[in-house]
Amino acid sequence: MAMRTRVAIVGAGPAGLLLSHLLEAEGVESVVLETRTQEYVEARIRAGILEQSTVDLLVQNGLGDRLLAEGDPHRGIHLQWPQERHHLDFVDLIGRTVTVYGQTEVQKDLGQAREAAGQPILYGIGDTGVHDVESDHPYVTFTDADGKRRRLDADVVVGCDGSFGPSRGAVPPAARQTWERTYPYAWLGVLAAVAPSTDELIYARHPDGFALHSMRSADVSRFYLQVPAGTDIAAWPDDRIWEALSTRLNLDGWELATGAITEKSVLPMRSFVQQPMRHGRLFLAGDAAHIVPPTGAKGLNLAVADVALLAPALAGLLVRGDHRAADAYSDTALRRVWRCTHFSWWMTTMLHTGDDPFDAQLQLSQLRWVAGSEAAARGLAENYAGMPIGL
Ligand code: RFL
Ligand code: PHB
Secondary structure, three states: OEEEOOEEEEOOOHHHHHHHHHHHHOOOOEEEEOOOOHHHHHHOOOOOEEEHHHHHHHHHOOOOHHHHHHOEEEOEEEEEEOOEEEEEEHHHHHOOOEEEOOHHHHHHHHHHHHHHOOOOEEOOOEEEEEEOOOOOOOEEEEEOOOOOEEEEEOOEEEEOOOOOOOHHHHOOHHHOEEEEEEEEEEEEEEEEEOOOOOOOOEEEOOOOOOEEEEEEEOOEEEEEEEEEOOOOHHHOOHHHHHHHHHHHOOOOOOOOOOOEEEEEEEEEEEEEEEEOOEEOOEEEOHHHOEEOOHHHOOHHHHHHHHHHHHHHHHHHHHHHOOOHHHHHHHHHHHHHHHHHHHHHHHHHHHHOOOOOHHHHHHHHHHHHHHHHOHHHHHHHHHHHHOOOOOO
8 A cells, every 4th residue: 555745754753753743834744654662662761861952942843841841951960080079050151051851751742742733653664665765756665563565655755763774774885974983881771769869960980980860850860870881781780780879979978869770771882973864865864874872962962953954954845946955954964963973972981981091091181171171161061052953
C-alpha cells in the first residue's frame, strides 16, 4: 500500500517530532515513521539539560506550558576536583541560563502536541529503506505494525533516526566524509528516588574517575560515574554505586543523600560527525548526523538546533520554490555541530581520568584556569548555555 506526503521523516525522537511540529506551522505536511512503540520512546531516559535557546524555541512554538511550569532554571554549574568546588554563574558571566527538564518530558510534550494536531506517526514499523534520494521522487519502504509492506513517497526525506538508523548510510560512500573518536571510558547512569543534594549540577574530576550529580525534580536525582568502556552493569551493585559517588563527589561539610536506585545502565561514549548533512533530497538531523559524548549536555540541544534551521529551509524549498536556505543547511548546521563537538570533547577530556600523569596535570590546570579566570569561565559558559540558534 503506497502513501504520499511532502516530507517523510524517519524517526520519532526529539528531532523527528519537533521537525514535524515546525513544518506544520510552515504549512508543510509530513509523515513520521518510527521503529519503536510510543510508550518506549517516551520512557527512554536520556538528556536532562536544555539550553536557553532550546527553551525559547519550544516556548515560541507552543510547546512550553509544562516546561515553564515544571522546568527548573539553573544559573550555572559547579566544577569540582578534590577539596575544591567552584560555582560558575552563567547569568553573571554571559546573561544566559540553562533549564533542567528531562528528555522524557520533552518527548511527551512533543508527542501530545503532534497527537492534538492529528499528525500521522506510524510506530512499530520495521525494515526501513530509504530510496532514490538523488531523484526528485525519493521514497521510504517499511513493514508496518501489522506486518504489511508499505511505501511512503515524498518530495523530501529527512533522516532523524538517531545513531543506529539507516538514513546516514543512504548517502553513497563517495559523497560522505565521517570523523569519529572513541573514548576508553563509558558512563554508568543512575536514577534515584532521593532529593538532590545540590542546588545545581556538580561536574567532579576525581582520581577514581569522573562523577556528575544531576537531577530531574525535587525528589529525583540523576547521577553518572565514569567506568571503563565495556563495563558489565552486574559489577555495580547499588552499594558500590553510592560508595563511589560519595567518594568522587566528597567535599568537607557536604553530604550526599542516598535513596532507592530505580534505573541504571551503561552508556558508551563517542564523538561522530558525518558531512554533508544533505544529499540530494535526503537531509540528516540530530544524532543521525552527529554524536557527542554527554559531558557537555549538547546532544538533544544540537538536534533541536538542526531542525530549527531545517524546517524553514524545507518550507522555502517546497512552498516558495526558494532553495537557498536548503542549499545552505548543511554548512550552516555543521558550524554549530563542530562547535559542540569540540566543547563536548573538551569537557570530556578535561574531566575524565586516565593513567597518564601528564594529562592529569593538564586537566587540573584547565579546571583551575576556568574556575579562576573570568575570560575562561565565560568561554565555558557561552558553550554550555549555548549560542542563539543560527549563530
Ligand atoms: P533519537 O532520540 O535517538 O531518536 C531517533 C529515533 O529514530 C528511531 N529509529 C528509527 N525509526 C524508523 N526506522 C528506523 N530504521 C529507525 N532506527 C531508529 C529510534 O527508535 C528513535 O526513536 O535521536 P534525535 O531525535 O536526533 O535526538 C537526539 C538525542 O536523543 C540525543 O542526542 C541525546 O539523548 C543523547 N544522549 C544524551 N545527551 C545528553 O545531552 N545527555 C545525556 O545524558 C544523554 N544520554 C543520550 C543519552 C543518548 C543515548 N542513546 C542514543 C543511546 C543516553 C542514551 C542511551
Ligand atoms: C542529565 O541530567 O542527564 C545530564 C546532565 C548533564 C550532562 C549530561 C546528562 O552533561
